[in-house]
Amino acid sequence: MRPATRLLSLLDGQRDHDAEAVERLLVAALADADRRWPGVAVDAEAYAAWVAARLPAGPEPVEAALAGLRLAELALTCACAGGSTAAIAAFDAEFIARDRRTTDDQKQLLRQKLFLAQGDTPARIARYGGRGELGRWVRTVATRIVIDGARPEREQPTDDDLLDALSVDPGHSPELAQLKQDARKIVQAALNGAIAALPARDRMLLLQYHLDGVGVVELGRLYDVAPSTISRSLARIRGGLLAQVRRSLMSHHKLWGDELERLLEFAQSQLSVGVIDRT
Template sequence: MKARGAALIHLGIPRRLDYAGLMPSFSPSQLHTRALELLSSRAARALETDATLGTLLHALLEASAHARTRFGVSDDDFLRALLRHVPADGGSLGTLRTVQAEELALALGCAAGHPVALAEFDQRFGAELRGALQRVDPSPAFVDEALQAVRERLFLRRDRSEPKIASYLGTGPLGGWARAVTLRVAINLRRGATVEVPLDERLAQGLKTEACGPELQLIKIQYREAFQQSFRAALGALTDQELNLLRLHFVGGTSQEKLGELYNVHRVTMARWLAHARERLLLATQRELQKRLKVEAEELHDILALVRSQLSITLTRALA
């Protein structure tokens, strides 16, 4: 109880005891005040009079109270994790409404190395991740090696970076997110990869101009920096699953049928998923280019049309 009180003092919020659950809680207005202190000045100004933020945060902290206690996640750490969903300009809070509070608390506990959280993760998802690995390669030796690699990828710090599981945002099932990481590790092991090249690096830097049509070559020569920045930003808008599907299909050469088996869906469904991921990448690239390029409207229209008509082909050629 002493440690819990210390967290409350750190929050700078008066403590109010919830006698039903013997757990301290905060009012929406108190959470709103604390959130404004943590947000950027621009977001704080935009949300200063918006009571919705405090209401949403209050609901998520209440929903995660038991899990945060079990997994040793402080109120402040959880609040900071939630505020990752608030746009820099304080815009729509729609993403915050989709957060799965209990699973986010579990992920944060695992990122901190809490033994109860790590044991809970293994109990919930261990069999599922093992099954995913067995569909890639059923040999016991491979599965054991891959499971160890997955655990290192998820839970160990690399240099000064946080464990991979710290990047889980809570907007989708934790099991599905962990399965995507697992499949990525497994494919890399099968291909004998010693260094994982991030997909954004492979796409944004690896798209060589000679792999494009002549018109797109000219665009990329003239607007190379804007193109790469736009492509990176577009990749950042994709989900982990979409990035993983693009990596496995375009980089790893995994067929739609094999991907369907890995994700337990029909080949037709997988084809739709891939098409949707590629379409989102194209649309996001167009939007980002439009923001960055200072050209006449007619020229911009031609540029965007060329990107849309040739980039999907370029994607396949450049990553072959």
């Protein structure tokens, strides 16, 4: 079966397409993969199904959506996920072994994460969607592993860990230090609720910045945006948390006036201490 026929059959004819254009794109991608990684055999039908599962949703024709994907790199990851030793060796040689920013132990852990399934969870190589450079995606996974390895051995970070990372230094201000003794529980409850309500991406950004100590420049590389965008995102998230804390203190604790403002000042200090753009 031709790759295009297999791919289009999986889409149930729900999108406009030019079958010949789709076939040309897939065949060219397989030829490109063969040139880049000689000796790596990619099953055409398995590859078509692999690509179909990663095709971006949208109204554009299939061939237009395919044009936005890194099709040759998807061929390599498809072969790796299928257990091809040649594909895994080629992947390792290009994207893992020569990375000078990771230690041998980190490289080994990266290999395990990428190529070995964990229980019912597929190997992480299956998460590559083909929308960006494969090398950059691998560096992102490696960065996450380095960050995790820098933490003491423990469970994954929780919202309480994040709250502790945001907590005010008792020496920051004598007035706030005194207030902390009486107000921490109230503010902690309000902040916990606000943090729990954050979108997953915003919570992860706070964890990476405050708990992991990743600076705005490195976060910019990780998310493929300018450092100034990361700074604005952090400011937006902290502003949203403070607004949520204000609403919580007013609605649940019936606070207002000077008392409310003093607690908000304390909450704001928790969100601000140590918030200096790291480079």
